[in-house]
Amino acid sequence: MDMNNERSLTAVSWLTSLTHESAEDFSLPDYMPPIRRVISVTASPLPESRFLTGAAMEFGGTVAYSVLYLGEGDEIYCAPLTSEYSASAALGDSVISDASAVGIDTSVENVTCRVIAPRKLTLKCRMKTKITAFAPVPLTETVKDSAARPQNTDEWPLERLTYTAPDVCTSRGEITSTVGGTVHLAPGTKIISCDGAIRVEEVRPGQDAVSVQGDGVVRLLCLSPDGAFFTTSAKGRFSESVSVPDAAQGDAARAWGRCAAVTVNTADESAAAWEIEFDLEAESARAAETAYTADAYATSCASGVEMAERDSLRLLKCGVGALSFSGESGRQSKSVPGEKILRVDAAVNPDHVECAEGKGRLILHGTAAVRVLIAAEGDVITEEFTLPFRYETDAMAIAGSADLLWRCSADVIDGTARTEGDKIAVNLDLSLSMTVLSREKIRCVRTVTLDTSAGTQTEDSTVRICYPDAGEPIWEVGKRYRACQRTLCERNGIADAHAVCSGEPILV
Numbered sequence: 001m002d003m004n005n006e007r008s009l010t011a012v013s014w015l016t017s018l019t020h021e022s023a024e025d026f027s028l029p030d031y032m033p034p035i036r037r038v039i040s041v042t043a044s045p046l047p048e049s050r051f052l053t054g055a056a057m058e059f060g061g062t063v064a065y066s067v068l069y070l071g072e073g074d075e076i077y078c079a080p081l082t083s084e085y086s087a088s089a090a091l092g093d094s095v096i097s098d099a100s101a102v103g104i105d106t107s108v109e110n111v112t113c114r115v116i117a118p119r120k121l122t123l124k125c126r127m128k129t130k131i132t133a134f135a136p137v138p139l140t141e142t143v144k145d146s147a148a149r150p151q152n153t154d155e156w157p158l159e160r161l162t163y164t165a166p167d168v169c170t171s172r173g174e175i176t177s178t179v180g181g182t183v184h185l186a187p188g189t190k191i192i193s194c195d196g197a198i199r200v201e202e203v204r205p206g207q208d209a210v211s212v213q214g215d216g217v218v219r220l221l222c223l224s225p226d227g228a229f230f231t232t233s234a235k236g237r238f239s240e241s242v243s244v245p246d247a248a249q250g251d252a253a254r255a256w257g258r259c260a261a262v263t264v265n266t267a268d269e270s271a272a273a274w275e276i277e278f279d280l281e282a283e284s285a286r287a288a289e290t291a292y293t294a295d296a297y298a299t300s301c302a303s304g305v306e307m308a309e310r311d312s313l314r315l316l317k318c319g320v321g322a323l324s325f326s327g328e329s330g331r332q333s334k335s336v337p338g339e340k341i342l343r344v345d346a347a348v349n350p351d352h353v354e355c356a357e358g359k360g361r362l363i364l365h366g367t368a369a370v371r372v373l374i375a376a377e378g379d380v381i382t383e384e385f386t387l388p389f390r391y392e393t394d395a396m397a398i399a400g401s402a403d404l405l406w407r408c409s410a411d412v413i414d415g416t417a418r419t420e421g422d423k424i425a426v427n428l429d430l431s432l433s434m435t436v437l438s439r440e441k442i443r444c445v446r447t448v449t450l451d452t453s454a455g456t457q458t459e460d461s462t463v464r465i466c467y468p469d470a471g472e473p474i475w476e477v478g479k480r481y482r483a484c485q486r487t488l489c490e491r492n493g494i495a496d497a498h499a500v501c502s503g504e505p506i507l508v
Helices: 474-481 485-492
Strands: 008-027 037-045 049-053 056-070 076-090 102-117 120-138 142-145 158-184 190-206 209-223 229-243 252-265 271-298 302-330 340-356 361-376 379-394 403-420 423-451
Touching: 008 076, 008 102, 008 158, 008 271, 008 302, 037 102, 037 120, 037 340, 037 361, 037 379, 056 102, 056 120, 056 190, 076 120, 076 190, 076 209, 102 340, 102 403, 120 302, 120 403, 158 209, 158 423, 158 474, 190 252, 190 271, 190 302, 190 403, 190 423, 209 252, 209 271, 209 340, 209 403, 229 271, 229 340, 252 423, 271 302, 271 423, 271 474, 302 361, 302 379, 302 403, 340 379, 340 403, 340 423, 361 403, 361 423, 379 423, 474 485
Parallel strands: 142 423, 252 302
Antiparallel strands: 008 120, 037 056, 049 056, 056 076, 102 120, 158 229, 158 271, 158 302, 190 209, 209 229, 252 271, 302 423, 340 361, 361 379, 403 423
16 A cells, blocks of 8 residues: 655646836936926836745735936937836735745836926836746545544555646746847937847757747937937847756746836947846746546555545746737827938736637737827827737647636837827837646545544455446445455456446446
8 A cells, every 4th residue: 555655736826916006206316407398207126025924925026117208408318317226016825935936027017207306206006917826736635544442544445546736846046137239329329228128039948948039129219410310220149047846847937127227428429338137037848647546445445535625737838929019099199291200119018828718729918008209399199009919839738618827028128109190000020928827626635534443354255246337436345345456347247447337237
C-alpha cells in the first residue's frame, strides 16, 4: 500500500485585483519656463518592489510622468516628473512564503493634471494592479485506523483509483539592461521630448535561462531649425539571457520589457546618441501531468474516504506576439488647412481572454486609449478617443468551456495617424506577451479511515458472482465487494481496471 507518497499540484493560492492612486504636487525646475497650457500628460508605472508583511502583500514603485505644455512664445516644452507610489493587498487565508513568486501587473487607468500656478501643478494617477500567486498544494493521502487498539495500517491492503490531472510548472526571472543607438538630425534641431518602448521578438528557453532578442525603440519630438515640429524614431537591437530557475529547452516561454529611463546626448550636431535603460522579465512554462487518487477502499476491512476539491491548471499559452491594427474616430476639433500631426500616444488595456469555439485558439480583447497631437495655426490640438482591438493566437490545448486565468503585457511600439476631413485614422503596432491557463476542478482523496475492528476476510472457498448493470464501472463492483482489482480483472479477462461492465455476470 502506497498511500503516503508526497505529491503536489500547482494551484492558484492568490488572485486579486485592486485600484489605487498616486497624487503629488510638483514645481517646475528653474530652467523651465512657466506653463501657459498643458497639451498632454502620459504616465507609466515603473517596476515594483514587493515584500510580505504578515497577512498582506506590500508593493510599490515609481510613476514616470511626461507633461507636454505650451510655454513662452507658444513653444512646446516637456517636463519629465516622477512620483513614488505604494499599496497593499490583504492575503486573506493564503499562505505565501516567497514574495518573488507573486506576479504583479500594474497599468495606468487614468491620469489627470491640474495647474495651480504658472510653475506649479498637481498630477494624479489612478492605477490598476492584478496580483497572481501560484503555490503547490499537497495531494498526499493519509491513512488512519479507527480501531480502539493501535494497528499498523500498512498491513491492510488498499485499492486505489488513480487518474492524472493537468499541471503546469512555471518560473520567472528578471534583469536590468540598456540598449542604444544614434539618430541623425539636422544641425540646430531641438529635441523637445523623448520616450521609449521595448519590443520582444524572439524568446528561446534553455537550461535555467531564457534567451531574449528584440529592439529598443526611441521616439523623439523635435523642432527643426526652420521652426517646424516633427517626430522621428530609431531602434537598436538587444540580445539578453535572463536567469530563470528550472527553465529547460522545450519549455514555452515569454518575455516583456519596461523602460525605466531614456537619455539623449546631442553633443554631436549631426547625430544624437540615445540610450534606454529597461527592465526585462522572462517566464518559462511547462505542461505536466500529476497523478492523484480519486477513490480508495480496503479489501480486508470496512473503510471510508474523505474527499477534497482542488484546482488543476492546464497550460494553454505562454509566448509573445505582435499586432498591427487600424481604426478611426470622429474629430472634436475642426480641420485647419496646413495642420500637421505631431505625435500619437496610446495606452493599451487588455480586457479579457476567451476561447475561440471549435478552433483551439485564444482571443485577447482590449482597448487602446489614443491621444493625437495636431499642430495648427500656432496652436496644438489634442484629440482623444478609444479604439478596440482583437488578437487571436493558437493554444496548446483547450478542453471545452474553460475557466481562464491569464497575464498579459501589451505595449505600443509605434503609432501613426492621418486626418481625413472630420475624422482621424490611426494605425498602432503592439508588442504582446501573455500566459493563459485554464482552471479545472478535481476531487481527490484526503483521508482513508480503516475500521480494522470490523475486518472480514472471505474464505478462499467462497464463490461470488455479481450481475452488474451495463455501463457500471469495474471499480464500483470491486469496491462493493471489497475485492482486489487485479484479481477481479484477471478472473474475468478484463485488461483495463477503468473499464465498464457489459452487463454479463462477473466472477468476484
